Structures are given as structure tokens and as C-alpha cells.
Amino acid sequence: MRQTSALTFAAHVLFAAAFFGLWELASRGGLLDPTFFARPSGIVSYLWKGFITDGKLWLELAYTLFGAAVSFVAGSISAVALGLLFMVLPRLHHAAEPYLTLLNAMPRIALAPLFLLWFGLGVGSKIAVGFSLTFFIVLSATVAGIRGVNCDYLVLSKALGATQQQVFFKVTLPSAVPVVFSGLRLGLIFALLGVVGAELIAAEHGLGQTLAYLQSTFSMDGVMGLLFLLAFLGLGVTTLMNRLERSLLDWQ
């Protein structure tokens, strides 16, 4: 087991070394134009400068992470709350459903200019975009989770004489948690996505804003560097959520 995972790791390292090595060689040999495709050594030196030498990227990273965290927390709390309210008031759910579907169908990134107008250039408009993405994802997961309760559990509990409260806390809620959790995992990624997307359009700070600036000045090393950074950020967030899920829901 250990040996195979060590082997897998070695294979990954080998692959990455070959990939970046070839890329570097190709751009040095003139096969790939670094103006369009950047160059691994340039990417490393950009990130090194940004995080170590002058440390300017930390501030941008902090803006983006702050925006994503606020959108995620606010979006998921209000979505779970509304999902639970829908369970208690099915009529409200029925009435609200078409409007929610309509809102959810709107391309959120296209709304970003509107949000910029309403909430300004700062982090507020970024949070609005992130929130609007996270909210609907977590809401539909919550509704699906509550609906998906195994009927046998309900029959058994009813036959035992469970009160509505007991059914909710002992059956509905724990059975919905895994579905809600997968919604949260997706919601977190989309919060990040929404914030970076809105920053790309117009912002004063943030990784998305930096990315847009670098793009307009043809600094491909920086663009590629930030893309890798964002990818690893997403990966890190997902890994964190998976770990959390495994330790919280070990019965699955």
C-alpha cells in the first residue's frame, strides 16, 4: 500500500518534471513563443517575487480569499436556512420555486456589471457575485437532501410514535447532511469562481484584478503563474472539504 502510493507520487513528480522541463526547453529553443506561452522559469520568478521578494501578491490573495469566504459563509447559511423554511412551509416552496429557477438560470457573471454598479468597485460587488452562485447551489442541495429521506425511516419512526421534532432532528437532518455537504463543497468552489470572475471584470484588488492587469500588459509569466495559483487554491479547498467530510461523516 505504502509502496504503491510512493510509486504514484514518484510518477507524478516525474511527469511534472518532464512537462515543465520540455516546456522550458521548447521556449528557450524558440519552439514556443514566451510572449504567448510564458516559460516555467519566468513563472517561478514571478511568483517568487510576488510572494517572497516584494510580497505584493499576499494582499491580492487576501482580498480574493476574504471575498470568497464571506460569499461562501453568507450564501450557504442563508441557503440552508431557506431550505429548512421550505421544508416547514411547503406552500411557500411551491410558490417560490419558479422565481428561484428563473434567478438561477441567469448567467451570474453577466450580472457582475450590474452588481458593480450597485455595490461599487470594492469587495462588496465580488461578494454579491460569489453569494449569488453559492446560494443557489447550496439551496438546491438542501432541498434535495431533505426530500431524499428514506421513506422506511419515516414509517418506522412514525410507528414508534416519534414527534415531528424527533423526526426532524433524528432522521431528516442527519440524512440530509451528506447531500448538503456535497452542495457546500461545490458552493465553496463557486464562491471562489464568482469572486475571481467579478474581479476580472473590474476591481481595485484581488487575484482576478491582477490577472486582468497582467493580461492587458502581456505579462504571460504572471498570467500563467496566477492561473496555477488559482488551480492549486481550488484543489486545496476541495481537499480540505473532503477531509472534513470524511471525519464528520465517517458512517458513510
Next chain:
Amino acid sequence: MPTTNEVAAIEVCNLTVRFGAGAGSVLAIEDVSFSLRAGEFASLIGPSGCGKTTILNLLTGLISEQPQDGVRVLGKTPRAGNPDIAYMLARDSLLPWRTALGNAAYGMEIRGMPKDEREQRAVALLKRVGLGEFVDAYPKALSHGMRQRCALARTFALQSPVFLMDEPFGALDAQTKLQLEDVLMDLWSTYQRTVVFVTHDLAEAVALSDRVIVMSARPGRVIADVPIELPRPRHVRELQKDAKFHELYALLWRLLEQGMDT
């Protein structure tokens, strides 16, 4: 002769059930009557759709829109959540987020038994059904047979005098089924509950019951009420070799076939 003030554990008297109304209505059960003494084990057999499960659901009070006159559990009209009744389904319905212990204690928890007491009872029963080493295991780690053992522990942990069991072993393979039937006999002989046991399996009905009530195809009527005079305690696996067991089995088959033809 029963004394006049003795209340039957279960009383079903001239029960007729019709689903729906008007031309499209279906007569599910027609004029069914039977009663069970306290501590009696009776099986209900009959073709699919003859209303066996409907009778159980009426007794639990899970079907409340149907008239329940003539149906009495310990002299009372059925209602959902009646603490006199423990209900067991074909599927184990173990809650996957609870350990075997948490599941075995679930019924008692719903009915408000204090934590220490219910956990003590649950552990004792899990040991009794052979799950002593799996107290902290989640259902995903248990086999089908073990899960149904856990459901048995959950049912017997309740202090309800009346058990209603709807094909509790219907989803198990033949070998596991025999084992579980023995576990059930062991528990039943200790705890002395009144049991109505719905099953499709004639061998199971004969092996477990004091009486087998045979119902006809829809509309369900009682066509025979056969006493099973096999000595107790019974060992289900031993019974498979018993001549009297096979005689009763053959008798029930004939009755059941008559019920399907009419």
C-alpha cells in the same frame, strides 16, 4: 374457557376494507375476523395483495383514514405511535449514521427511555442476537443478516407487549433466514410477546407459529386457521427434518391453493 373480563391481545372483528370510492374502488379485505391471546404467535399467510400488510398497518394505526371499528389492540383502538406495539419491516431500516448500539436503542429513545437504561438494554440485546462485538459498528459494515439481527434487537428492546412483523426475513437468503428464525424463537421464548407475523414463506410460518391464519386472494378472507401443534422450544433447523412439520406444510399449501382458485 377465557374469563369474561379477559381482553384479547389482538382482536379483529368483521373487518372489511375498501380502497377508493365509487366504481373504481377495490375491495381489499372482506369480513376478516380473528383474535390472539396474549403471548400467542400467529402467522398471516396468503397470496400477494390479499391484505396482510393492510391488516398490520391498520393495527399500527398507520392507516388512519380507514374505519377501524372491530380492530382492537389490548382492547384499544389503534393509533400511530401506540407504545403497546412494536413494528418490524422487511427492510431493516437501520439509520446509517447510527452505530448498532444507536440503532438498537432508537425505539427506546423515541419513546423517552433514559439514556443509561436504554443503552444497557440495547447492549444486552445486541449480545443476545450475536452482535456483541459489533456494538460500535455502523450499518455499512454489517451484512444483511447482521443488520436484521440489529433490527430484531431494536424491536425486542421495546417493552411493547404486541409485535407486528411484516416479512422481517423476506429479503434474506435461505441459510441466513433459518439462523434469524432461531434467533427470533430464542428471543420470543424469553420475552413472551404477542406476535402477528406476515410472511410468504410457508415453512417459516409453520416453524415459528402457534397458529397460521390462511387468507384468500383479493378480497382477502380468512379461509383457514390452522393450529401448529409442534412442541416448543423449537429449533427451526431441526424442524426441517420433522415429519409433522412437513405434513403441516403440505396442508397449508393445499389451503393456499384453494384460496387462489376461488
